[in-house]
Amino acid sequence: IYFKATSMDIRYLYTPHQLDLLKQFRERLSDTTDEQKRWCDDRCLLRYLRAREWKLSKSEKMIRETLKWREEFKPYNIKFADVAHGAVTGKMYRYGNDKEGHPVVILQPKNENLPNGSEHRQAKLRLLAYTLERAIESMPPGVEKMVILVDFKGWKMSQRPDLQTTKEFLGVLGNHYPERLSRAIVCDPPGFFTVFWNAIKGFVDPVSVKKLVMTKTEKPEPIYEVMPKRSLLKLFRGEADWSFEIAAYTAMMKDADEIRFAKYDSGELVRA
Numbered sequence: 001i002y003f004k005a006t007s008m009d010i011r012y013l014y015t016p017h018q019l020d021l022l023k024q025f026r027e028r029l030s031d032t033t034d035e036q037k038r039w040c041d042d043r044c045l046l047r048y049l050r051a052r053e054w055k056l057s058k059s060e061k062m063i064r065e066t067l068k069w070r071e072e073f074k075p076y077n078i079k080f081a082d083v084a085h086g087a088v089t090g091k092m093y094r095y096g097n098d099k100e101g102h103p104v105v106i107l108q109p110k111n112e113n114l115p116n117g118s119e120h121r122q123a124k125l126r127l128l129a130y131t132l133e134r135a136i137e138s139m140p141p142g143v144e145k146m147v148i149l150v151d152f153k154g155w156k157m158s159q160r161p162d163l164q165t166t167k168e169f170l171g172v173l174g175n176h177y178p179e180r181l182s183r184a185i186v187c188d189p190p191g192f193f194t195v196f197w198n199a200i201k202g203f204v205d206p207v208s209v210k211k212l213v214m215t216k217t218e219k220p221e222p223i224y225e226v227m228p229k230r231s232l233l234k235l236f237r238g239e240a241d242w243s244f245e246i247a248a249y250t251a252m253m254k255d256a257d258e259i260r261f262a263k264y265d266s267g268e269l270v271r272a
Contacts, residue, residue: 010042021054022046028060036067039272043144051178051205066176067272075129076264076271080253083127089113090244092131094138095233098226101143102182103135106233110154116162124165125172132177134256145182147226151235152188153217160196170203178205184212185223187236 011019025045032040040063048066052058070076080087087093091111095104114120135146161169173181186193194214201209215222220237232238263269 010046014046018049018054021049021056024056025049025059028056029063032067033272035270035272038270039070040067047144047179051207062175062178069176070272073125073129075126075133078126078130078133079257080130080250081257083123083130084246084250086114086123086127087249088246090246090249092127093244093249094131094134095242096227096231096240097138097140098147098182099228100182100226101140102145102147102226103138103143104147104149104227105131105135107148107150109150109152109159110156112159112161116165118164121165121168124161125168128169128172132173132180134253136177136180137256137260145180147182148184149223149227149236150184150186150189152186152190152193153235155190157190157192160192163200166200167203170200174203174205174208181208181211183226184208185226186212186214187220187223188217189214 010022014022022042022045025048026040029037029040029045045059045063048059048063049056052062089111090108091113092105092107095106097103114123132146139146189197197212213222217237223232223236223238227236227238230239233240233242260269264271
């Protein structure tokens with residue numbers, strides 16, 4: 001059972017001072033387009049305020065950068081057909097929900113099929129944005145965050161991403177999808193990952209850093225804490241006998257795209 005939060009609940013969840021900051025925040029964004037105003041609903045603005053510790057100017061700077069990024073990158077217009085060439089191996093995909101209803105995104109770095117370099121960087125970021133948008137789209141009422149499970153089994157040093165791609169990957173996650181991460185669990189990280197993580201975690205906000213947990217397949221308790229064992233994939237020592245198949249996943253994502261674009265046309269969803 002998920003807590004169904006509505007706009008009427010906000011006054012009970014936040015202090016009068018925080019609600020006043022929310023009002024001021026909305027007033028500061030009066031120059032945005034009608035579509036952007038619809039995208040910047042109360043829940044959205046509150047996420048940006050929390051991400052910047054309720055500092056109004058910092059929150060405004062952050063959300064304006066996101067609005068600019070969304071206008072240029074257009075994650076809302078990406079279809080699965082646009083990213084299918086990068087998704088075909090199953091290196092990143094949506095799978096189910098955790099015990100609290102958070103959608104789950106699974107990453108398997110060993111399945112990376114695009115080489116490093118600027119010519120492939122945008123393709124990788126578009127797949128990331130597409131996957132995050134679909135996770136958000138699937139959130140039940142009252143749920144605002146997602147879980148990311150990373151399976152490092154079979155990964156090789158030769159598959160490590162270049163630093164610039166990693167920085168931009170983390171930048172998209174942290175700067176344009178703030179307060180969207182419930183937990184990130186990294187399973188079977190190689191020894192090199194710890195060194196790599198220590199080198200890059202300075203680009204990640206401290207709150208998100210605390211949400212990352214590293215574990216081993218033979219010690220899956222941190223995963224069991226958030227995922228029902230019956231629906232957890234066997235690769236994480238769960239009971240679900242399911243594996244990624246591109247044909248089935250493509251059909252599912254194409255159906256989701258058709259529904260989404262129909263909602264754009266009807267005005268139920270906003271392109272922003």
